[in-house]
């Protein structure tokens with residue numbers, strides 16, 4: 001089996017690569033930085049995991065198209081790369097104190113470009129390369145604003161990504177395809193994305209390794225997850241189910 005994981009150079013993406021690799025899956029390390037991607041390849045190879053680097057920058061569609069041309073067939077496409085907000089030098093990546101009033105339209109555009117449009121381009125470009133029973137797994141988040149959790153740009157971009165996944169799932173079902181697309185919401189995971197402070201949020205903090213294992217198990221099991229949004233405790237977010245499993 002072969003898996004392409006975007007943003008696999010660090011954080012949850014690297015942990016998914018390790019967990020899938022230990023189960024015998026060959027890993028294509030998608031990363032926008034060649035040096036960081038090659039470092040990850042070295043670390044995986046040192047553990048006996050077959051891995052190679054593929055340049056994928058969600059802001060540069062040429063890298064996505066070039067990668068899709070080079071790759072013959074994929075069993076798993078893991079859309080993991082993502083940003084919580086537009087990156088500004090004067091504030092952390094994920095500032096949970098910001099309110100809707102603090103976001104500019106540019107913040108939303110920059111975040112949507114990576115998490116939604118970049119991921120959409122990945123799915124469109126790699127679908128022809130996906131094995132007949134291949135799976136697309138999006139790493140995502142809950143989109144209901146609460147007082148603890150209301151990052152407008154991040155939630156909006158992932159909401160769009162989730163709707164896209166549901167639409168593809170519906171088409172897979174309607175055309176009798178054995179392909180699957182689903183989302184996994186790993187909950188709070190201590191990574192660079194949140195300055196390793198996710199523990200402050202809601203108490204279900206995981207390490208990247210725990211999240212990677214959880215996601216890899218779902219990617220490899222024999223269940224039909226098409227159209228599901230699966231949260232950190234394994235429960236399915238039923239709001240999304242709509243027509244897919246009806």
Ligand SMILES: NC(=O)c1ccc[n+]([C@@H]2O[C@H](COP(=O)([O-])OP(=O)(O)OC[C@H]3O[C@@H](n4cnc5c(N)ncnc54)[C@H](OP(=O)(O)O)[C@@H]3O)[C@@H](O)[C@H]2O)c1
Pocket residue numbers: 006007008009010011012013031032033036056057058059079080081082083084114139140141185186187188189190191192193194198
């Ligand atoms: N951490 C959490 O609590 C949590 C919870 C739920 C869902 N998630 C989701 O999990 C995914 C991974 O997050 P993480 O926590 O592991 O964060 P992370 O450690 O910051 O890793 C993010 C990865 O995405 C890559 N990336 C960012 N922008 C990119 C672009 N334009 N093109 C290609 N790659 C890009 C980064 O590459 P560089 O190293 O080059 O920046 C990095 O490899 C994200 O989609 C996030 O929304 C995270």
